[in-house]
Amino acid sequence: MAKKLEEYTLEEITGYINKNLDALIMIDGEADKYRAIVKKGFFTDFLEDTGSYSDLIQKLWININDGKDTITDDYKVFIPTYGKFSGKYSKRLKITENDNTHTVQMTMYPIEENIYMMILDELDSSEYMKEFLTNEKVTTIQNTYLFSMYVDLTKDSTSSISITEISDETVEASIKYSDWRMMIVNMIWPDDQELFLERTDPEYLKKHIQPGRTSSFDALMQNLEGKFIWVKLIFSRTETINVEDDFRYVFMVQDIHENSVQLMSTLKKYEELALKDTLTDIFNHGRIETEFNNAIEIVGRTDRRVSVMMCDIDFFKNVNDQFGHAVGDMTLKHFAYLMKEFFQKKNVAYGRWGGEEFVAVCFDADAAKASEYAEGLRQKVLSEEFKVAGNITISIGVTEVTKKDDFRMAFDRMDKALYQAKSDGRNCVRVL
8 A cells, every 4th residue: 555645754765766766976076086876777887986077077968969989179178167067957868878879867966066966867768759859850950050158358258158069058157258269269270260369359359340240250160070160150249238338249150061062162163164175174275374374473483493385286277177176176175185194193284275276384394304295295196096087296385484584475485486396397396
């Protein structure tokens, strides 16, 4: 027969709790230590008898969103903020161990300053599956924001810190904004760190963001796995009555990696289209002319040797007249392929100048070396069987860029060398 409520004693209830709770842990936050008083169920193997409190937080809490075994070291600077409690606290955790997910209710009881009692109870996961699936839809949207916090520049303070990858709850931590900047900068890609420090500088924020307005910039930042992803860093200044002296902001980090990669891929595609000759799929006139001008500039300010060459397909008009322009186009594409194959392991930029003329800019090559390149290309073309057109030959003019050259001087010398090759019977290389 069941007892009446009045008949239960504190000792019996305490005994019941001791019998049924899965884990009871005593914690010394100051010394960064814990001791497991009770361990049952999967906690028997999951928890050590004693250990580091920071490691315990990471094991129980930090990894709950995806069950990963670890996080990148830079993110561990936030672990202490997740381990301080000023009052009783309860949270539901999802812990993955040996590919099994356990739903756990955690309750923290502060005993005295930095001394806590933690109680862990495993729940029946099936009861929370519907809730979990519903929350997943919301979390998918929320997780585009990886980090958020409230900033008061006047007090040099932060509050309501939320790291979505770690937990969906905010933490009231006493981190100075000035300290936070120097902590977080290590998670930014080295090339973006200067921009980050500039745009997060208190004086910059005060000067450039008016009340009610938002400012943002994109950068590469580490995620929990230590991989750099594209994020948007957003500062929004709050509107307050005391506009002149009130500098409070909401700061958020938004995950834009997937969209950014897709956008950059699209831009790269259109950039290549803008720089490539549509018929031959090598650099067009504009891009190879840019490379030519770069060569002039490099030689003028450094000791590097650069040479240029112009190739012309001999008697190309006869190909068009005899076989038609379709075969002519096919021949040009075939020749461009041979250039690509021949120059692929050489520091050479090459492109179609126009018609049957092609230009190559040979970096780190004097006239003698460029002449060797030209002769090698000439022989390669001579030994190639072109579909329909059969065997063709090329004439090549080569010149080395000098410090006195401008574009016109170097180009005219290269052009004269090509003219000399044609005058000497074609299918040869000449150097001026």
